[in-house]
Amino acid sequence: MGETSINFAKASSAALQDQQLRGNFRRAMDGLMSKRAVQFADTAEWNGVRTLGASVRLRALSKLPELLEKLEANCTKNGIQVHWASTTDEANAIVLSIMQRVNAKLVVKGKSMVSEEMHLNAFLEKHGIESLESDLGEYIVQLDEAMPSHIIMPAIHMNTKQIAHLFKQKIKEAEYTEDVAQLTDLARRVLRKKFATADVGISGVNMAVAETGTLCLVENEGNGRMSTTVPPVHIAVMGLEKVVEKLEDVPPVISLLTRSATAQPITTYVNMISSPRKEGEKDGPNEIHLVILDNGRSGIYADEELRNTLRCIRCGACMNHCPVYTKVGGHAYQAPYPGPIGSILMPQVEGLEKRGELPHACTMCNACVEICPVKIPIVEIMGRLRSEAVHPGDAVRGAGSHASKAEAMVWKGWSMTYASPLAYQFATALLAKLGNAAPASLPLLKEWTNVRAKPRFANRTLHALAREKGIPDV
Amino acid sequence: MSESRNAILGKLRAGRDAHPLTPPESDFAVLRNKRWDGAERLERIKRMMEAVHTEFLETTEADWPADVQAFLKAQGTRNLLFGPATEAGARLSTEWAASGMAGGPELIPYADRVETFKERLFDGIDAGITTTLGAIADTGSLIVWPTPEEPRLMSLVPHMHLALLRADALYDTFWQAMTENRWADGMPTNALLISGPSKTADIEQTLAYGVHGPKRLVVVIVR
Numbered sequence: 001m002g003e004t005s006i007n008f009a010k011a012s013s014a015a016l017q018d019q020q021l022r023g024n025f026r027r028a029m030d031g032l033m034s035k036r037a038v039q040f041a042d043t044a045e046w047n048g049v050r051t052l053g054a055s056v057r058l059r060a061l062s063k064l065p066e067l068l069e070k071l072e073a074n075c076t077k078n079g080i081q082v083h084w085a086s087t088t089d090e091a092n093a094i095v096l097s098i099m100q101r102v103n104a105k106l107v108v109k110g111k112s113m114v115s116e117e118m119h120l121n122a123f124l125e126k127h128g129i130e131s132l133e134s135d136l137g138e139y140i141v142q143l144d145e146a147m148p149s150h151i152i153m154p155a156i157h158m159n160t161k162q163i164a165h166l167f168k169q170k171i172k173e174a175e176y177t178e179d180v181a182q183l184t185d186l187a188r189r190v191l192r193k194k195f196a197t198a199d200v201g202i203s204g205v206n207m208a209v210a211e212t213g214t215l216c217l218v219e220n221e222g223n224g225r226m227s228t229t230v231p232p233v234h235i236a237v238m239g240l241e242k243v244v245e246k247l248e249d250v251p252p253v254i255s256l257l258t259r260s261a262t263a264q265p266i267t268t269y270v271n272m273i274s275s276p277r278k279e280g281e282k283d284g285p286n287e288i289h290l291v292i293l294d295n296g297r298s299g300i301y302a303d304e305e306l307r308n309t310l311r312c313i314r315c316g317a318c319m320n321h322c323p324v325y326t327k328v329g330g331h332a333y334q335a336p337y338p339g340p341i342g343s344i345l346m347p348q349v350e351g352l353e354k355r356g357e358l359p360h361a362c363t364m365c366n367a368c369v370e371i372c373p374v375k376i377p378i379v380e381i382m383g384r385l386r387s388e389a390v391h392p393g394d395a396v397r398g399a400g401s402h403a404s405k406a407e408a409m410v411w412k413g414w415s416m417t418y419a420s421p422l423a424y425q426f427a428t429a430l431l432a433k434l435g436n437a438a439p440a441s442l443p444l445l446k447e448w449t450n451v452r453a454k455p456r457f458a459n460r461t462l463h464a465l466a467r468e469k470g471i472p473d474v
Numbered sequence: 475m476s477e478s479r480n481a482i483l484g485k486l487r488a489g490r491d492a493h494p495l496t497p498p499e500s501d502f503a504v505l506r507n508k509r510w511d512g513a514e515r516l517e518r519i520k521r522m523m524e525a526v527h528t529e530f531l532e533t534t535e536a537d538w539p540a541d542v543q544a545f546l547k548a549q550g551t552r553n554l555l556f557g558p559a560t561e562a563g564a565r566l567s568t569e570w571a572a573s574g575m576a577g578g579p580e581l582i583p584y585a586d587r588v589e590t591f592k593e594r595l596f597d598g599i600d601a602g603i604t605t606t607l608g609a610i611a612d613t614g615s616l617i618v619w620p621t622p623e624e625p626r627l628m629s630l631v632p633h634m635h636l637a638l639l640r641a642d643a644l645y646d647t648f649w650q651a652m653t654e655n656r657w658a659d660g661m662p663t664n665a666l667l668i669s670g671p672s673k674t675a676d677i678e679q680t681l682a683y684g685v686h687g688p689k690r691l692v693v694v695i696v697r
């Protein structure tokens with residue numbers, strides 16, 4: 001592992017010790033799972049929409065370059081300025097140059113995972129621009145100088161008491177209260193002033209429609225509408241996979257998204273933006289910019305299997321149902337995208353040197369695959385990435401970076417033993433006799449035994465027992 | 475930045491052409507088959523929207539301006555932002571002036587660019603009223619297309635949003651509304667679905683209403 005490698009194992013064992021954190025997550029995840037189940041009571045309908053949604057995403061991927069060109073042409077026709085960025089550095093530079101041209105000092109942001117991927121807030125602060133998150137969860141996390149721990153509910157790792165203390169500490173006019181309505185109202189008052197005076201609004205994009213040049217955003221709070229309507233300039237950032245072909249593709253995807261994410265038939269607002277303020281209109285931004293970000297996605301797209309990662313509609317359902325995520329929480333992943341989708345996306349975007357551990361943060365239980373509204377074969381991709389990490393190749397950045405001689409030897413020995421009946425008999429007989437004598441502190445064994453009992457070897461092998469019953473060796 | 479553009483598109487094209495992908499047919503029947511009878515539609519819309527704290531005011535074509543005035547007075551609303559150039563707006567201003575109601579809400583026209591009264595909009599306005607293009611039974615949503623006469627912020631910034639809904643302008647699904655009315659032929663600057671007052675569950679999954687947008691949404695059903 002290189003020195004930039006992110007240590008998931010260490011962070012997750014720390015998270016597991018934190019009873020408060022585990023309680024917060026357990027409660028939240030249970031709530032989300034049971035609410036979601038109610039939305040899908042009509043299985044036939046759900047399956048129909050799910051199949052339709054998956055086909056919409058696949059059709060978009062099958063024509064991805066053409067659709068992006070069409071999106072660009074239609075947005076441009078509508079007056080939306082389109083920019084392309086290969087890397088997050090380039091995307092940040094594009095955003096900054098727009099800001100500097102309009103002399104922006106204050107930016108309000110709607111929720112955007114791509115901007116997390118860009119570390120845009122830190123970048124803007126470095127250039128003297130105040131960048132304020134306005135989604136309540138993101139606002140809380142920003143006040144706490146932390147990272148979101150869930151892609152839909154960023155502050156899910158905190159409970160009301162912790163948030164109450166945070167507000168008291170960080171907001172001047174705050175009185176201490178644990179009343180959620182009052183806390184929410186306080187944030188409303190603080191942020192309204194900011195919406196009214198911000199120079200630029202930044203948002204993500206849930207879906208961009210090639211056919212009409214329309215940006216679709218779904219949200220409950222109204223901060224997305226504020227950020228995209230009040231400031232004179234709106235900058236939207238999107239990953240290049242977010243395009244869909246037709247306007248009529250939007251309803252099924254929104255239905256999958258909102259039902260899977262927060263178990264709502266629809267969010268409070270579906271906001272469809274097709275142009276900046278036109279002649280005679282009284283509000284809305286005078287300029288809209290769309291930044292289309294690659295950041296490794298075109299590489300993912302080149303591989304037939306890994307390409308499926310790009311179907312994702314970022315609903316977060318895989319997290320809520322993941323036995324690993326629900327125990328360790330989002331921060332252990334130290335990534336903008338945690339949970340199952342993060343474990344397959346991050347290594348592909350940032351390389352296996354740095355993120356090679358993440359595909360192992362998975363028990364391969366398949367819960368995420370069953371839940372995923374667009375049917376991404378997450379677990380297969382997880383397996384593929386594990387293999388890529390130890391075999392040099394060029395499908396994924398950093399392939400082979402986790403190869404270890406010792407591991408290769410173990411597997412070689414294992415396959416030789418299994419290929420020869422004689423060697424197999426010898427090895428199993430040996431383990432039956434001596435296996436229990438192996439100390440629990442042996443290097444590889446330790447990983448297992450320091451939190452679990454050491455398994456006991458039976459003193460007769462299965463083959464021996466079978467033979468006794470008269471079942472012959474083949 | 476067109477260098478990146480060409481590099482990205484070139485890479486995508488090469489990747490796709492090396493491994494083309496044949497997507498399955500998109501079968502919209504699951505949306506097409508979602509149907510409710512006339513009366514059922516409105517019932518369902520009310521039920522779904524009430525579940526997320528939307529309020530309803532039943533009235534008629536003849537009475538709605540007076541009913542809205544009386545309602546707002548009873549709520550203690552000081553003022554109402556409206557679009558004076560719409561038909562509904564014209565009725566509000568003439569009928570409220572004629573009603574002679576004392577102590578009722580004041581009408582504030584959204585007649586100029588937002589820059590001219592941003593502070594007042596954010597600080598001094600209690601309610602805003604807009605028309606709608608109808609509502610959707612499947613999800614319990616209002617369809618709102620802001621216009622120069624009824625700008626975007628009217629349904630967002632005031633603490634209460636009143637939305638006029640004609641009882642006969644109902645659709646089964648979002649998909650039906652957009653395909654029947656051929657939205658794809660020309661989208662407006664901004665098209666919205668609104669399904670309740672602004673809300674959040676970001677603090678420990680506890681639902682709270684009125685975080686950034688309106689705290690109350692009142693649908694005025696006009697028969």
Ligand code: SF4
Pocket residue numbers: 260311312313314315316317318319341368371372373374375376378
């Ligand atoms: S991988 Fe599937 S379940 Fe997970 S966030 Fe993406 S769409 Fe949702």
